[in-house]
Amino acid sequence: MTELISIATQIRRDIVRMVHGASSGHPGGSLGCADFLTALYFKIMKHNPSFNMDAPNEDVFILSNGHISPLYYSALARSGYFDIKELATFRKLNSRLQGHPATHEHLPGIRIASGSLGQGMSVAIGAALSKKLNGEENLVFSLHGDGELDEGQIWEAVLFAAHHKVDNLISTIDWNGQQIDGPTEKVMNLGNIRQKFDAFGWTTLEMNGNDMDEVVATLEKAKSLTGQGKPIAIMMHTSMGKGVDFMEGTHEWHGIAPNDEQLARALKQLPETTLGDY
Numbered sequence: 122m123t124e125l126i127s128i129a130t131q132i133r134r135d136i137v138r139m140v141h142g143a144s145s146g147h148p149g150g151s152l153g154c155a156d157f158l159t160a161l162y163f164k165i166m167k168h169n170p171s172f173n174m175d176a177p178n179e180d181v182f183i184l185s186n187g188h189i190s191p192l193y194y195s196a197l198a199r200s201g202y203f204d205i206k207e208l209a210t211f212r213k214l215n216s217r218l219q220g221h222p223a224t225h226e227h228l229p230g231i232r233i234a235s236g237s238l239g240q241g242m243s244v245a246i247g248a249a250l251s252k253k254l255n256g257e258e259n260l261v262f263s264l265h266g267d268g269e270l271d272e273g274q275i276w277e278a279v280l281f282a283a284h285h286k287v288d289n290l291i292s293t294i295d296w297n298g299q300q301i302d303g304p305t306e307k308v309m310n311l312g313n314i315r316q317k318f319d320a321f322g323w324t325t326l327e328m329n330g331n332d333m334d335e336v337v338a339t340l341e342k343a344k345s346l347t348g349q350g351k352p353i354a355i356m357m358h359t360s361m362g363k364g365v366d367f368m369e370g371t372h373e374w375h376g377i378a379p380n381d382e383q384l385a386r387a388l389k390q391l392p393e394t395t396l397g398d399y
């Protein structure tokens with residue numbers, strides 16, 4: 122557990138350094154979901170960093186809220202998909218690390234373009250059904266923002282997954298209560314999203330997404346509930362900007378870069394680990 126927490130801290134350092142280096146990007150959601158993606162890539166998922174697009178006999182992760190790409194790229198590099206030095210090219214001209222993930226650049230680990238919100242659950246369902254057709258036992262994980270649930274396509278996918286018993290799918294919702302323009306309840310009130318997923322026929326779980334013990338335990342529990350005829354959704358409470366006090370809990374840091382002074386203040390709160398900076 123200590124090791125996972127340390128990896129998450131290094132990944133948070135990567136996030137703020139990458140966004141600062143590019144003078145653009147999305148630190149808020151990236152920092153909030155850092156514990157979740159660390160647990161997934163370093164403990165929970167069966168995956169192979171010598172990347173195969175078709176993912177035979179391995180688990181698949183689909184990032185639907187593609188704007189949190191700094192987190193995604195760091196988790197991929199840190200788990201061996203590509204050299205961590207490449208993180209320095211984030212959002213630079215001709216980089217494989219575009220602001221939103223795309224397949225065109227052939228960056229190992231990326232299986233779909235995302236950033237246009239609402240599409241990832243449909244893709245994840247397709248991947249999960251393919252696994253079943255191929256007779257593979259592996260699982261498909263997806264991650265979505267809560268603001269992303271404003272997209273109608275999500276609810277079509279939620280209906281479809283329950284009807285077709287896509288029980289090898291674990292979708293997680295980053296329930297941080299914030300989105301680009303403000304708190305979700307002001308922009309478009311979502312109500313109790315757990316009750317909504319329950320009503321649509323999913324098995325639901327809830328966790329504090331910024332407590333590594335709880336994240337690992339809940340993901341293990343979710344895995345144990347697969348194969349029972351229902352898709353699984355995890356309502357993940359996180360704090361946007363988690364780990365950097367002045368970025369925490371506000372939509373203000375959804376999509377802006379820290380300046381030099383803010384970067385220094387952020388890095389002080391996220392001490393460099395034995396993994397080292399890129």
Ligand SMILES: Cc1ncc(C[n+]2csc(CCOP(=O)(O)OP(=O)(O)O)c2C)c(N)n1
Binds near residue numbers: 149300
């Ligand atoms: C189809 C589509 N509509 C609008 C946007 C613009 N947009 C980017 S991020 C965002 C807010 C998403 O909120 P949430 O999923 O909660 O992410 P968070 O701010 O918590 O990281 C919006 C509306 C988009 N990327 N795609």
Ligand SMILES: [Mg+2]
Binds near residue numbers: 300
């Ligand atoms: Mg949100």
